[in-house]
Amino acid sequence: MNDYLDLNDDALVRYPNPSIGVVVPTLMNPFFPKMLSGIAETARIQGYYTEVFNAAQDGGDWTNLAARFAQGRQQGLILAAPKVTEKIVRLIAETEPMPYVLTDQADDVPGALRVAVDDTTGGGLVVDHLVGLGHQRFAIVCPPQLPFNMAARYRGYLDALGRHGIPRNAVTYVSAPLTREAGQAAAARIVKLPGITAIITINDDLAIGVLKGLHELGKRIPHDYSVVGYDNTDLSNYVTPELTTVNQPVMDLGHAVADCLLAKIERREPEVPATLPVELVVRASSGRAKLA
Template sequence: MGPTIHDVARVANTSKSTVSRYLNGQKVKKDTQEALEKAISSLNYHRNENARRLVMSRTNTIGIVVDNISNIFYSGIIRGIEAVANKKGYNCIFYSGTSNSKQEASFLHLLYEGHVDGIILLSFQKRDQKDLEQMMEVPYPLALIGDHGELDGLFSVDIDNASGVSDLVTYLYGLGHRRVAYISGPAHMGPIKYRLKGLHETMNELQMECRPEWIVSSDWTNQGGYEAMKELLKQEGFTAVIASSDETAIGALRAIQESGIQVPDQLSIVGFDDITLSSWVSPKLTTVRQPLQEVGIKAAEGLFAQIEGTEEVDCTAHLYKPTLIIRQSCTTL
């Protein structure tokens, strides 16, 4: 058996209660602190966290359930979550929904069984309405990142996808473009609905021409963008293309260039996401940047507000507006 709090008190020549206060972050006299630190070091003492958690009825741990741990977009969000958790003295445990072939709602047992003090569900996929309704009934700290099904009563954080596409349409309109094509994404992804909404609403407001044959789908990959652009090029009349992701835009850009069309002189193109590669292709891609780290910070702050119970939590959707990044892939008509 390792050294105990009694051993630390004996070596430091102080009381057990003084050791306990020091270990819990309370102030003690300077000479006492020095004696305690020396005793802890010499004994190689480590406090029993399990016992401490039982006393405090907390695990000092939050769970983050990620639908696809390899998704590069989640790294910024995770950094934001971890920054807040570290300030609070909490650890993060990550769970992969993909590797376990489980639905998000199946991880809620971690809350009911007391394995974690709160959970953040991170997914940009479209969520099932029944799962969302089940989440609304959870009496424990819970935060969603991504699709919230437009339900009030859940603390959720997401990108304002409609606003991001609206900014792209408005930018192209300002350059003189009135006929714009659009490459959408896979139907199972949550942002698709809102990006299309931003497209249609803004084009209607600006009285721009929006033909159904100028809207095609992709799977948000380079290859998908390439194939979608090949289909669009069978049509005529549009002067610019909005791709609903940078990966898609980069694939589309290759298809355009292979067809002999000059970008941006003959055709303008924009993306969505501002991935690193978007500034390395030629021409450099105009796009919108998602504030991913801010999303992670907001989700964690909302979760800890529920855990600590120190303030009223606004259980609505908190949307973060993307930023327009202008580069070289568009021209004025």
């Protein structure tokens, strides 16, 4: 049996154990199943099932979630979905008040308990690495509206670029949604921009798409461009060339956020960790800047 269960599955009525709910934006991104495994592992040890609500599946229709609240199935919620956090917090207040904890993907809620990864430092590590390789002109690929954690990464990029004296006109922002297909399309735009030698993407899916797009355009990585992602998803080690990226302690994040929620449920004082550390994983997709 899976460690976590789909909240939309009516078969869940068979499980009488207390449960916690987790709201995620998607299960297609490999980050979230891995985080869910960490949550479920901690919850199971303490006698709770983990029920998953996939926000993408219901397209913003929260009636199903509200019905589950009304059944009193969940003792608490972990919110990991951007754009819907405020709606769900309001729904909790209107239906079945319960403890909740945010991960760093969720929108900001004043006074709410949040467990987060040190993404600002992670963004800085990316820039430090590339500047150390001699890169001076950059493309940053990300969507125009960033969730809490990705906004922290972006701040980390900009802070580090400023620290290294890289002027703003040496950095081009390339707008793209968080998909591999969008990364592939972004590559076609980047190759038309003069002077860029380093491409930073806000997550690994975008980076994998960029690699594919550059390959199809006959570009060599890292000879023509260095590409650095973020998340260290499983695929990052299987693309060619292997992707330089930032590793997040995703399982640890799952353990920590579950511990905090269960403490709130059981009326204990949560031990909220400081931001969880990240590390740069250097692989073959980054190299020294090509001389002009």
